[in-house]
Amino acid sequence: xxxxxxxxxxxxxxxxxxxxxxxxxxxxxxxxxxxxxxxxxxxxxxxxxxxxxxxxxxxxxxxxxxxxxxxxxxxxxxxxxxxxxxxxxxxxxxxxxxxxxxxxxxxxxxxxxxxxxxxxxxxxxxxxxxxxxxxxxxxxxxxxxxxxxxxxxxxxxxxxxxxxxxxxxxxxxxxxxxxxxxxxxxxxxxxxxxxxxxxxxxxxxxxxxxxxxxxxxxxxxxxxxxxxxxxxxxxxxxxxxxxxxxxxxxxxxxxxxxxxxxxxxxxxxxxxxxxx
Numbered sequence: 001x002x003x004x005x006x007x008x009x010x011x012x013x014x015x016x017x018x019x020x021x022x023x024x025x026x027x028x029x030x031x032x033x034x035x036x037x038x039x040x041x042x043x044x045x046x047x048x049x050x051x052x053x054x055x056x057x058x059x060x061x062x063x064x065x066x067x068x069x070x071x072x073x074x075x076x077x078x079x080x081x082x083x084x085x086x087x088x089x090x091x092x093x094x095x096x097x098x099x100x101x102x103x104x105x106x107x108x109x110x111x112x113x114x115x116x117x118x119x120x121x122x123x124x125x126x127x128x129x130x131x132x133x134x135x136x137x138x139x140x141x142x143x144x145x146x147x148x149x150x151x152x153x154x155x156x157x158x159x160x161x162x163x164x165x166x167x168x169x170x171x172x173x174x175x176x177x178x179x180x181x182x183x184x185x186x187x188x189x190x191x192x193x194x195x196x197x198x199x200x201x202x203x204x205x206x207x208x209x210x211x212x213x214x215x216x217x218x219x220x221x222x223x224x225x226x227x228x229x230x231x232x233x234x235x236x237x238x239x240x241x242x243x244x245x246x247x248x249x250x251x252x253x254x255x256x257x258x259x260x261x262x263x264x265x266x267x268x269x270x271x272x273x274x275x276x
Contacts, residue, residue, distance in 0.1 A: 014259030016266055021075075021082035026053040026098040028065065030127050031074055036108040038119035046123070047130040047165075053078075053098075062095035062142035062173065063135065064088065066262070067128070069149025069181065070104050070117050077101040084146060084262040087269035093276070095144075100128060104150060114227050121150050125157025126165055129205075132158070133166050142173040146272070148262055149219075152180030152234065156187065156198045162205035174208040176272055178261035179217055179234035181224050187211065187233050188240025203243040210275050212249045212261060212268055213237045219258035247275070 029052050033044045040046070066081035081099035088097065102124045107113025132143050147155040155175055162168045177187075183195060187209075191197035202209050213234050214220075220235040231239070237248035251261075251268050260266045 014257045014263070016260070016263055018076075018079040018083040018263070019086055021078035021099075022054075024054040025078045025082055026055045026058055026096075027051070027078060027081070027101045028098060028128075028131050029074075029101040030124055031101055031103060033127070034103045034106055034120045034123065036106050036113070036116060038107065038116045038123065040123070047126050049127045049131050055098075058096040058098065059139050059141065062144060063139075064093070064095055064097045064144040064146055065100050065128075066097065067100045067145060067147040067151035067154050068102075068104065069151050070114070072104050074101055077104075080148065080262070083264070084269070087262055087264045087267055088273055090264055091270045091273040093273050095142075100131075100151075100154070102127075102154060111227055117150060118153060121153035122157045124154045125159075126161040128154055128158040129161035129166060129168070129171075132162065132171050133168050136168070136171060143171070144173050144276070145175040146178065146262065147175065147180065148178045149234070149258065150181045152177045152182045156182060156202070159201040159205040160198055163201045169204055170207045172206045174210065174276060175202075175206045176209075176275075177211045177234065178268075179214060179220060179255075179258050180211060180232060181220065182233055183228065184231045184233045184236045184239040187238050187243070187246065189243060190240050192240075197240065199241070199243040199246070203245055206245060208275070209243060209246045210249060210272070211237060211246070212251050212255075212271070214255045214258075214261075215250065215252045217255070217258050
């Protein structure tokens with residue numbers, strides 16, 4: 001989530017600030033694709049995206065794409081991705097990293113824009129899926145997604161789109177949720193009568209799907225739950241039958257703040273890399 005998610009100490013109750021990304025940091029961007037009412041901008045489509053920054057050195061190694069959370073500006077998104085990159089590299093990751101930057105700071109609904117941001121996150125799923133399939137077709141190196149907070153919603157809708165729009169089985173090598181701001185049963189194979197589940201899409205589109213959750217996460221407990229009236233997968237883990245490729249990791253004792261998961265020294269990058 002952004003002020004509840006990603007970029008600095010005050011922004012997410014985080015114990016450390018993100019590193020400052022280079023101005024040409026590589027990104028897949030859908031910035032300004034949506035207005036404050038979550039309507040698609042003129043000239044954009046449900047699947048459009050752009051690439052920006054320096055991609056010259058990217059393509060020979062596996063690509064990890066960092067999907068940020070709520071209320072992140074473009075600069076926040078790049079700083080979060082760069083911080084994640086440094087944390088992964090410090091724990092032995094040798095591949096490429098880029099940001100997926102989306103309009104998480106758009107929205108003017110009465111709940112501080114949360115409802116609109118959720119819609120925008122959902123509508124970014126097919127855009128992310130389109131990038132993944134293009135990358136697979138044109139480059140061919142593995143794609144890993146690391147999604148923080150509301151970025152988890154972008155990711156599960158990308159899983160849905162990879163199956164229903166593209167028929168792209170095992171399109172991503174892995175997807176990792178960190179403090180995911182989606183319902184705890186959304187990742188399951190059966191969410192019951194009243195909720196939607198995406199477990200079938202997760203099984204189809206990802207070779208591996210990991211969820212790191214913190215039962216003491218105050219942002220998810222006091223911000224997410226007050227808006228959604230249910231627990232988040234980033235707090236409780238999966239509620240319901242799990243997809244075959246899905247694993248929960250309880251990191252309650254390791255993570256002190258919602259914005260810490262992907263950071264150097266205070267996060268769980270060592271555990272993320274260990275699953276790869």
